[in-house]
Amino acid sequence: MWSFNPFTLATLTSLTLLTPTLALESWYTPPGGPPTGSGFNSTLNPSSTKIKGVNLGGWLILENWMTPSIFGVAGLPGKGDEDSVMDEWGLCERLGKTRCEEVLEEHWESFYTEDDFKRMADYGLNTVRIPVPYWIWNVTESEPFITGSQIPHLQRALNWSYVYGLDVILDMHALPGSQSSYQVHTGLYAQEGFSNSTENMDRALNAIEQMVAEFTKPEYGGVVTAIELVNEPWIEAYMPNNMPWELLEEFMVKAYDVVRSTEEIIPGRHEVMVIVHDAFGSLTDWTGGFFAPGGKGHNWTNYALDTHVYQAWSGITWDEGHIESACAQASYLEEAQRSVPVIVGEFSLGVQTFCVDYKDCFNLTLADALANITSTGGDRDMFLRAFWEAQMHAYEHAAGWIFWNFKTELAPTWSYDQSVAQNWVPLDLADRVWQYDASQAYCLQNQNWSNIPDFTPNTPAPLKDGTATPVREAMTLAVQGALLNSTSTSISTSATTTGSATAIVTGASASLTGTPSETGVPTSTGASNAALRHLMTSPWTWLAVATSGIILMT
Template structure:
């Protein structure tokens, strides 16, 4: 046998072994994260896939498996007392019955001229380009902008004032420049869809009692969707209505509105993400809110642990454990139906925050919440809204700040890696530290993400946050070891293959 034939046979055998080795490596079972989760390691989120289809968003180095990482621009174009108490504290010298508690009564108390003057100053200053840039630097890639219907559809007999649209468009311009995607959220409907101050009008909701209210809601939604079309390179999602109350309305009637709104939005913007709220139903009931014919749809759920008499009495460990329990059915729905976005969550586990339950209503923590708690509800022998549970974050203990970080980490481990993404509530506040995203990042209990997508499996299996000594593991230890083995074996195989190929080519006749 000639030497070249012998070498050729040997190399052919080596190549066969190499191929078999690579096949064996590829056949290894996937790590737990890549087989079970919708993490950025292996599965593209619905929103991420849409992002990949549009190349002019301005976001740098984002791939098709970057989840929504967002913050709400709440309390700006629909004011809430707890976000900016100073707007409402100007009335505290009045009799209790005359103190405004929402935007409706705020505007009525001041009159349209003065209300517009104060609100224009608020719109102009409370959210700035610097705020958006700061959040983008920490890894935020989306913002959610809550808007009241009166920005689009206002009657003379309503005390609200309009004029928000130029300021909203300015935020869209900033977002375009910075590279942020935007969800426009109809946060308040005519008659109020839930009776909360976050709808613009606290009290008895009247929204679905009148077809006129529904038609006005759809009119506002039409105008909001047209903005999405005009700013199609910036606005990627439309939330048709925030938190309509299942306790007030029949679920079938809410679904009927959702279906009607879907047809309207799709007639104007065929490709924008159509986002609905879960109406406070449990996840196993969410399919009743979704039509199979819908495309590009996402479920918005809001997950909090302080608006419940039992949860505010839980200790810190239980709060962290509760995160996974509350999200278990949510992730199941996300995997079996439309994707899920946690549109609101925070670092708070108590209701001490000023006006968080509504202006003048007190707290469960100290037993002063009217009609709910006649004695303190907290995990301690005595309850006080001071120190760790007060409004001055400089008084927080190191232990409490460590807990806040662990609590946020527990939430993001699921919302960021198992679901389509998240929006923290809120981007900033006037004196509610656990609800303030920018402050939380600055103080270290909210992690910064890299500006790019989460690392893929061939790059890294953990994400290290710049502002912490800990890491978010995206696979188990076993998965990490397996990944490292696969990576090493692939490297050896590739290098061996190159060497064999070079040697073989040297023996070939030319």
């Protein structure tokens, strides 16, 4: 039995430093703009927190080039076969639902772990963008996809995001019928078919409604701060034989209304941000069109634009050209940012495609991939570090950036984790080797990479263990700090061998008992007159804080 004075949520969070950073929450766009903090000066939006994030791709939607090992399981085409399995549809169609679910469950369980989220926090990141497919919530009998089983894994990722102070964007990455032609990230490598029937739009809206209804519930603590309506839709104006602009516009308006009518808004917080992808059009087409007076999105609130900047398909063949192309993004992004928050939601260090034919990567190791990249010696490491810095200077003229991806099996320049390990990306995001010179097309001051004295490429980052304080340890320290000279409140805890736990605060106006669910999301009762906020971590460890006391469960 412990006795201690009750203390507030604010006191607790200041002790533990575990409150989410709310990078996305610091941006807000009223109808017609401009966004909060949009006044520009030499320090760029000092009142707003830049979004610094990573994508968790290749997880809840497979992409064969990112995880070729999954497409090498028994029953699928081997390295010498002409046949290929391009997407998750094909994987489950070939394996059958029972075997496919076994393969996917193992992948969902292991591809991202709590240690990954610790490292994201250690790296100074504040946001994760999680691609999700419609078929988690809405699937027909004719579709081979596994449905619903992903949710516990997604809940666990949200729990870890909350614990380690990461805002979450839930990105509807795939729509029924496919929103873009022959793209593996839609789950169906085929001609765009979203526009083929009104049923596809109805199903997409239903999936968004279910996603928003669940993950904006107060028990998730507001960790989901943004919803992206659809990833990379292709329209016929830019990509022939894809959906017409009018259909995409109709979908976005209806989807926005679904989000606003469904979400639960936590008191004191903004409504969830709604993000739209630029459909590979000009940002000014959006700021001067869809969001401008008379546009269908002019009366929206709390919205943002997502743009993806890749150079692997640019046709540029020389290193300086890649850096100059990155530098040129700064003024373009800054101009659009005056009207609406612009997030560079996908980019990488990749300047060439890798594992496009995933079977070429069967039986390769990460060491093989790194050897291929660094075979030209230190200059390659220097270029990749310079390419990173040029992109940072440009993208921080916008609301921020989200790297694709946090990890891959065999494409290190597309892996944030491996890029840090190779020192292409600094462990400290404030680190710069080159000074920025906006007046030059090549915006890095020093082009003579071999004369940089203090830079050592291939310095490994700590990849085994993060340095973020584990939740259990942090909470123990917080409670110990509150025990001094305390007599007015007591706490008792108990746990059974099955992992359920009970904690009751006495001497205060709040009490709580509960049993953690298998997903790690706590359930609670008896919390009358108390504002509870759940700090969710690994199964059987959870916390609830009341304004009049604290309840700790381990």
